[in-house]
Amino acid sequence: MSEKIKHYSGEALKSADIEEGRVPTEKCRPKAKFAWSAGMAMSRFLEELKNGKIIAxxxxxxxxxxxxxxxxxxxxxxxxxGWTYVKDIGTINTYSVSYLAADATRLKEPIIVAIIDLDGASESMGIIHKLGEIDPKEVKFGMKVKAVWKPPEERVGAITDIKYFKPIKEEKP
Amino acid sequence: MSEVAIVGVGCVGFRPILPELSYKELMFEAAVKAYEDAGINPRKDVDVFITCAEDYLEGFSIFDEFVPDQLGAVLRHLFTVSGDGLLGLATAYMLIKTGQFDTVVLEAHSKASDILTFMDIVAFALDPILNRPLGGHPYYVAGMEMNRYLHDTCTTMEQCAQVAVKNKKNALENPYAAYGANITLDQVLCSDTWFYPLKKLEISTPADGCVVMVLASENVAEKLTDKSIWVKGVGWCTETPNLETRDWSKTVYTRLAAEMAYKKARIHSPWKELDFAEVNDLFAYKELQHMEALKLCEYGEAGKLTEEGLTARNGELPVNPSGGLLGMGYGLEASGMQKLLEVVLQLRGEAGRRQIPDAEVGLAHAWRGIPTATGITAVLSNVK
Structure with a gap:
């Protein structure tokens, strides 16, 4: 409130006034449903995920x-x-540890989301996915990770056919 | 100030459904055609890209972010006009007129088949306090408008139905049309009444497709091609959004949009000076209403002219030789571009079996559909 105005006329509105119908309200939930055609590129990509492969x-x-x-x-x-397969192994380009859900409530277990540059693809090309089987404190730039796939019978042709990426130890040359 | 030319066009569709292509792939194909037609490389030769799209029709927030790749606009200068493609044309026209930009790409598309609840999206455009709670299908707005228009002008149901017969027939000659058909007046009149007095066959059906165009300043256009189509004037106007208080008979928005475009294009007697017109016909009666507002004839006369065949493809002033939206399918925000495409092809002499001989000046008109009262008009010519 500004210094000059000490009191606004009228009653302050409380959420109970709305909930209990003391003020008129109009509710409307839009029915907005879409089903996007995946197209040639994405259709093949999703089909290959079902096969446990990543195609470029x-x-x-x-x-x-x-x-x-x-x-x-x-x-x-x-x-x-043309089409070519890339590996389901890649390098962490960047990541974040998300402690909140979409509705801003605190998650019990944080989600680690990462951009993973895939082996076999060009520089800065890859996949965005979650990391698993790793402590958030252990995640490092440049860390090698590998896809953990759902069992074949559970795959439906979706990005979630990969459960998450987990760290692998780099083989010594 | 430089004149503004359309130097390239590309179209994919229109089809009832294009399930094999994503909206990105659809846009890519139309863009490739347009750039090939204009003889330009989009990665080097384009100053500004404009995409015309409404987020709610796409199912994406901030749809412009999904556009650059398929238009060749990555790390280049792009923005969205949230409206009909002809509003994008008006924007491109102004950009080039400033003298700061020479080449502008314009895109609009429809992936109507991706929208599972199209009418709910349309209904979401109604006022949430006054109109939406009444329920029902939002096209009742068109029924009310048609009813008042017929009442005020003594236009007949037969005359409205004739528009559907004519346009669907024209569409049979148009490879870009989804719903060409040989139907009779009786078939239209005996089709279901959906929103009295509006009949089922008088309502355009959505279709998938994409139109991309390349616009250029005079200097650039003349280097690129000898088949430039010149934008002589553009106009647009919006009436009140209140259904309760708007004019239901005369589409004043279109009248004012037309006057704005005619003034710039120095058109004084549209019926005499235009060789043909592509007019919004989302509903059959709308073609008649819009013809009158566009001063193609007197108020209340359009039905009679249509009945007498003067607006047929071989008539004195062909209206919607493309087949219109009734014949091509309703391309949502691309519906103005469907009109513009036909005007360009006719003026180039590339309209195939539906070519109007010696066409020199044409008009493209768009209306943004239910429940809007927004009209856009453009006058084009193959003579600079």
Whole structure:
């Protein structure tokens, strides 16, 4: 309240006034439902996840191996030239430890979300997923991680066919 | 100030459903066609990209963020016009007129088949306190408008039905049309009454498709092509959103949008000076109403002219030679671009079997559908 105004006229509205119907309200919940066509690139990507594989598309001009796949190279603006599998192993590019759920309530177990540059794909290409079997304090940039897949019979062709990525020890050369 | 030209067009669809393509892939295909047509490289030759989309029709918040890749606009200069494609045309026109930008890409699409609850989305545009609680299908708004229009002008149900017959027939010659058909007046009149007096066959059905265009300043256009189509004038207008207080008979929004465009294009007698018109026909009666508001004829005369065949493809002033939205399908925010595409193809002489001989000046008009009262008009010519 500003210094000049000591008191506003009228009654302050309390949430009980709304809940108990003492003030008129109008409620409306939009029925907004969508089913997006996945298209050529995403359909194949999801199909391959069901097979336990990660597929990329390639551009012969800029030589990139692109994942998630697309049917056009956005840099060269031309159709892509082929499909190729990349590994389900990658390197942590960046990560965050999320302590809150979407409704801002505190999670009992935090979620670790990471950008994972996949082996076999071009630089800064990969997947965004959760990390598991690791203490948040142990996560490091450049750490090698591997996909933990759901059993084949539980896969439906979705990004969640991978449960999470877990750290692997790098093999010594 | 530079003149503004359309130098490239690309279209995919329109089809009742394009399940094989994602909206991104749909846009990519239309963009490739448009850039090929204009002879440009989008990664180097475009100053601004404009996409016309409404988040609620896409199912995404901040839809512009999903657009750059498929248009060749990554790390380039893009924004969304949240409205019909012709509002995007008006924006592109203004950008080029400033002299600061030479090449502008314009995109609008419909992936109507991705929307599972289309009418609920339309209903969500109604006033939440005054209108939405009444329930019902939002197209009753069109029924009320048609009823008042027929009452005020003595236009007949037969005359409205004739619009559907004509447009669906025109669409049979248009490869970009989803719903071409040879139907009779009786079939339209005997189709179900859905929103009295509006009949089922007088209502456009949504369709999937995408239109991309390349616009350029005079200097750039003349280097690129000898088939430039010049934007002579653009106008737009919005009436009150209140259903309770708007004019139900005369579509004043379209009249004022037309006057704005005609003034710029120096059109004084539209019926004489325009060779054809692509007019919003989301509902059959809307074509008649909009013709009158566009000054293509006197108020209350459009039905009679249609009945006499003057607006047929071989008539004195063809209206919707493309097949209109009744024939092509309702392309949501791309519906103005469907009109614009036909105007460009006709003026280039590339309209195939539906070509209007010696067409020099054409008009494209859009209305944003139920429950809006927004109209946009553009006048184009193949003569600078």
């Amino acid at each position: 598309t390639t551009c012969n001009k800029c030589k990139r191996i692109m994942v998630p796949p697309r049917i056009y190279c956005e840099n060269c603006f031309k159709p892509t030239d």
